[in-house]
Amino acid sequence: MAIEVRIPTILRTYTDGAKAVTGSGSTLSELFADLDTNHPGIRERLVEKDELRRFVNVYLNDEDVRFLDGINTKVADGDSVTILPAVAGGMR
Amino acid sequence: MRFDSPLAAVGNTPLVRLPRLSPSQDVRIWAKLEDRNPTGSIKDRPALYMIEQAEKDGRLTPGCTILEPTSGNTGISLAMAARLKGYRIVCVMPENTSRERRELLSMWGAEIISSPAAGGSNTAVRVAKELAAEHPDWVMLYQYGNPDNAGAHYTGTGPEILADLPSVTHFVAGLGTTGTLMGVGRYLREHKPDVAVVAAEPRYDDLVYGLRNLDEGFVPELYDAEILTTRFSVGSADAVARTRELLSQEGIFAGISTGAVLHAAIGIGRRAVREGVPADIVFVVADGGWKYLSTGVYTAESTEAAVELLHGQLWA
Numbered sequence A: 001m002a003i004e005v006r007i008p009t010i011l012r013t014y015t016d017g018a019k020a021v022t023g024s025g026s027t028l029s030e031l032f033a034d035l036d037t038n039h040p041g042i043r044e045r046l047v048e049k050d051e052l053r054r055f056v057n058v059y060l061n062d063e064d065v066r067f068l069d070g071i072n073t074k075v076a077d078g079d080s081v082t083i084l085p086a087v088a089g090g091m092r
Numbered sequence B: 001m002r003f004d005s006p007l008a009a010v011g012n013t014p015l016v017r018l019p020r021l022s023p024s025q026d027v028r029i030w031a032k033l034e035d036r037n038p039t040g041s042i043k044d045r046p047a048l049y050m051i052e053q054a055e056k057d058g059r060l061t062p063g064c065t066i067l068e069p070t071s072g073n074t075g076i077s078l079a080m081a082a083r084l085k086g087y088r089i090v091c092v093m094p095e096n097t098s099r100e101r102r103e104l105l106s107m108w109g110a111e112i113i114s115s116p117a118a119g120g121s122n123t124a125v126r127v128a129k130e131l132a133a134e135h136p137d138w139v140m141l142y143q144y145g146n147p148d149n150a151g152a153h154y155t156g157t158g159p160e161i162l163a164d165l166p167s168v169t170h171f172v173a174g175l176g177t178t179g180t181l182m183g184v185g186r187y188l189r190e191h192k193p194d195v196a197v198v199a200a201e202p203r204y205d206d207l208v209y210g211l212r213n214l215d216e217g218f219v220p221e222l223y224d225a226e227i228l229t230t231r232f233s234v235g236s237a238d239a240v241a242r243t244r245e246l247l248s249q250e251g252i253f254a255g256i257s258t259g260a261v262l263h264a265a266i267g268i269g270r271r272a273v274r275e276g277v278p279a280d281i282v283f284v285v286a287d288g289g290w291k292y293l294s295t296g297v298y299t300a301e302s303t304e305a306a307v308e309l310l311h312g313q314l315w316a
Helices: A028-038 A042-046 B044-056 B073-085 B099-107 B120-134 B147-164 B179-191 B236-250 B256-275 B290-295 B303-309
Strands: A003-006 A020-023 A056-060 A080-085 B015-017 B027-033 B065-069 B088-094 B111-115 B170-174 B196-203 B230-235 B279-285
Touching: A003 A028, A020 A028, A028 A042, A042 A056, A056 B230, B015 B147, B027 B147, B027 B256, B044 B073, B044 B147, B065 B073, B065 B120, B073 B088, B073 B099, B088 B099, B088 B120, B099 B111, B099 B290, B111 B120, B147 B179, B170 B179, B170 B256, B179 B196, B196 B256, B230 B236, B230 B256, B236 B256, B236 B303, B256 B279
Parallel strands: A003 A080, B027 B279, B065 B088, B088 B111, B170 B196, B170 B279, B196 B230
Antiparallel strands: A003 A020, A056 A080, B015 B027
């Protein structure tokens, strides 16, 4: 078992085009560090000074981690993490 | 109910319990039917309020041209109010939005400037800001940053909900300009601090996000994370499935973004049942399904087929 991480198109240059990759760790921070060992450079696109970058949204099982514990949110095997660019709403 | 003019009939929408979709007798889901506004969407509230506040403080005067980045409902509401009040209106919208929207905007006299599909609303906002710089005499009400957008909900939607349902425990709405969540959320928190304010954010497929740049994202100026309790991302498949369920179970014909909001509301309801606590969950039906008929999602054979039809489209 591992944690599935869905990667947005813009970051797939780091994952050889893969839409989803797997990683491990007990927090998001550890998970991103783990991803960076297999996909060097990806962590820096997500994290700045130990915080999520402003226009990066990360969801743990569809819930925005900024309302959980941010980058220190606990994760476990079987969880699904989705990374997305922040966007304005659609039909406004 | 009697009103002195069409514009006076904005707001005061029904709040209805959904007996079939509510998870239990004491965990109840309520729909705030904003499609009952004059042009058929919740956006009549902020559109009218932004115009009237701008008139009050002199930003908007007779003969003015209104400019707005909008891919639909806000533009439609502004165009209707602009026509009745005698303003010219120019709307900037992404080129990949549905035909119904374009026709509705033109019908109420709006002039449309298309922005490239790539980047969606973010690009429409950028193009509108450029136009505003070129035409300093045009008045951009700018729904993403205008406090009167949230103000419409602080003075209208929020008080209506609390008056109709003093036992409200959760408020769930879509996250776009963030005006609804900020306005209703602020009002409810001031009057009932333990209310949970929950955002449901549309998650599109890769085609829509494809060209988004992580360094140039967009967060509406109105957004204040402190108002929210939490925020869910809802994908197209769940949004479509819930939109169809709302129609088949409760007979409510709503737009696709409403399906996303209902999905979050039902998730909260199930959590409450698991934890054994009663809940009165209010969610917003932002508009009816009319403008999305051409997508085919309402009549598709299966939810899977309906999801396929939405591929690559902005649905909320």
